[in-house]
Amino acid sequence: MRCDLLAVGTELLLGQIVDSNSAWIGEQLAAVGIGSHLHIQVGDNVGRIVAELRHLLSDADAVIICGGLGPTHDDLTREAVAEVMGGVPLVLDDSVAATIAELFRSRGREMPENNLRQAMVPSGATVIPQTRGTAPGLICPATIDGVDKVMYLVPGVPDEMQEMIGRAVLPDLVARSGDAAxxxxxxxxxxxxxxxxxxxxxxxxxxxxxxxxxxxxxxxxxxxxxxxxxxxxxxxxxxxxxxxxxxxxxxxxxxxxxxxxxxDSDSMESVVLDALRSRGWTIGLAESLTAGMVSARLAGISGASDVLRGGIVSYASDVKFDLLGVTPGPVVSEPVALEMAEGARRVLGADVGVALTGVAGPLPQPGEPGVAVGTVCLAVVSPDGSRATTLRLGQNAGREQVRQFSVINALDLVRRHLTGV
The missing domain is CATH 3.30.70.2860 (Alpha-Beta Plaits)
Known part of the structure; x- marks a missing residue:
């Protein structure tokens, strides 16, 4: 079975939003054995949406349409799909309208009248109930040149789309494919x-x-x-x-x-937390150039509070000296990173201390002679000992790239230290 994708939204064509949804959907289709040959973007125009849908359905068995289901005047996917279904009317679905109204009431807000647009359903379509927002999904049959096809309409909001694809669209596609594998x-x-x-x-x-x-x-x-x-x-x-x-x-x-x-669902941060938990150890961080990014990744894992003591954003050098007990002087070196890690361990009452210090750029750091942009020093200190390393990420690396690679490398350093690698 073949299912192609149509991403709707002028903002995609203008580059204001990157179409990561289609990439995600394509990956999910491949994982369940559904082929996908074309991913197309189209602006908020009924005529062009209709033309692209007819083009895709001339070859594909199904099309997933992502976006254009909002309540505003430029959300036109429903109208275009109704046209492809044979010019069927849009009909107000009372249950969908009630669900949207209740969502607004639960948030202490009054529902604007234009949100009722989201309850307009092409005649003959099946509603995919919404669990996270206001725009329901739709399963819409169509007959193209005498052959039965199907269109799936899902919101463009990533978390709403992903939940709906997993709950309703993929199971329906697999069932229609007739493949029991x-x-x-x-x-x-x-x-x-x-x-x-x-x-x-x-x-x-x-x-x-x-x-x-x-x-x-x-x-x-x-x-x-x-x-x-x-x-x-x-x-x-x-x-x-x-x-x-x-x-x-x-x-x-x-x-x-x-x-x-x-x-599978492991991430570097979840692996680090599990390794700490298995030892019964806690962790504290001192972050300079990453300014809390490592701490945020650890805290993003549910249940991290039994392991993560906290983090110190020691961005300014005097914070390193006064709070963490670092020896005054240049602050981008492995000995300084080790002092920072020990300081974090002491101040936060943690078993394991981790530190990052470096130059993210784009300009060299004053007071750090000979230290190139992209130089990052990492350290970990634990009851088992300590280790430090220096990354040289290159002077042409962008600031964000330097910071993000520092984060993942710091977490990997902790992983290797805890597992004895």
């Missing part, structure tokens, strides 16, 4: 190797799988969250799929060693 995936998370480097290290495995259609291997770049290796198979059951992938996962883990830090 189960798609099983296993994703390995890595840090510390390039995509080409991973490919080279796994080249013989990749070549072997090219001749085995039962299992696919894909590399997925996640920026400063690392690289993922996704293994996917189609089998009769989840247990059969897991049994098929397990030996391949073990082979890849043995080949790559410690650059594999987790799998």
């Amino acid at each position: 189960t798609i099983v995936s296993r994703t390995l998370k890595t840090w510390g190797e390039s995509e080409s480097g991973l490919n080279a290290r796994l080249d013989d495995i990749v070549t072997r799988l090219d001749g085995d259609p039962s299992v696919t291997l894909a590399f997925l770049a996640r920026g400063w969250n690392g690289l993922e290796i996704r293994l996917t198979t189609r089998t009769s059951s989840p247990s059969a799929g897991a049994a098929l992938l397990a030996p391949l996962e073990a082979e890849i883990r043995e080949r790559l060693g410690t650059i594999v830090f987790g799998a």
